[in-house]
Amino acid sequence: MNRNSLEHYLNTLLSPERIKDYAPNGLQIQGKDEIQKIVTGVTASQALINRAIDEKADAILVHHGYFWKNESYVIRGMKYKRIKSLLDHNINLFAYHLPLDIHPTLGNNAQLAKLLNIEITGPLELGNELSVAIQGKLASSITGEALSNIISEKLNRACLHITPPSNKKIKTIAWCTGGGQDYIELAAEQGIDAFISGEVSEKTTHIAHEMNIHFFAAGHHATERYGVKALGEFIAKEQGIDVVFVDIDNPV
Structure with missing residues (x-):
C-alpha cells in the first residue's frame, strides 16, 4: 500500500481533525513509499524501533509518537538516536494519540x-x-x-x-x-x-x-495496549497488509 494512501485511510478512519491534541497525528517520520509490513506498538521507543528493524517493517504505527507540546525542538540525544534509526532504515512512523483513545x-x-x-x-x-x-x-x-x-x-x-x-x-x-x-x-x-x-x-x-x-x-501502558493492537488487526483484515503487534512491556 502506498504511504500516502495509508495515511489517508488512517485519517479517514480515526478523524484526527475533530479533536485538539498534544502532538501531531498521522505521519510523523517519512520512510519508504510502499508499505507491505507494519509493526504496531504503544510507544515509539528505541526498543520498538529495533524490533521493527528486525521484522523488516516498512512502517511503525503507535499511540505515543513524537513532537509533544512543550517538548524541546532540538533533535539530539535519545530523540536523535530514535529518529536516525528510522531514517537509516527508511521506516515510516505513524502516530495517533487522542483519536485512538476515543x-x-x-x-x-x-x-x-x-x-x-x-x-x-x-x-x-x-x-x-x-x-x-x-x-x-x-x-x-x-x-x-x-x-x-x-x-x-x-x-x-x-x-x-x-x-x-x-x-x-x-x-x-x-x-x-x-x-x-x-x-x-x-x-x-x-x-x-x-x-x-x-x-x-x-x-x-x-x-x-x-x-x-x-x-x-x-x-x-497496560490500559493502552489494546487500541493500537485492534487498529492493526483491523488494517490487516481490511487492507491485506502484514501487521505485527509488538508489546514492549512497561510496568508504569
Missing part, C-alpha cells in the same frame, strides 16, 4: 471495556461525543475486590485499588485509559461507583475517600 470501537477506552465486559452507556463528559472519558455498567453488581482481581487478571499486572470508606458494591463504572486519573472527580459527582485509569496521582486517594468512589489504577 474511537468508538477500536479505541483504547472501547477495547478496555470489551476486555472487562463493561457495557458502554455514553461519554463521562455529558453531551460531548469526543469525551476522552466514558462510562458504562456491569451486568451485575460486584465487590471492589472482585473487580480488582478481574482487572489484574485481564491486564496481567497487579492493579492498585483505593477503596472508599463505604466499600460499596460496584455496578456503574467510568474510565479513561492512560493518564486520565483526574476524571475521577467528575465521575464521583455523577454518583458513579468506580473509576478506572492507567495512572494515579497523590490527590487521587483523597478524592476517592472523600467522594465515596472506588478507584483502580491499572497502568498507563
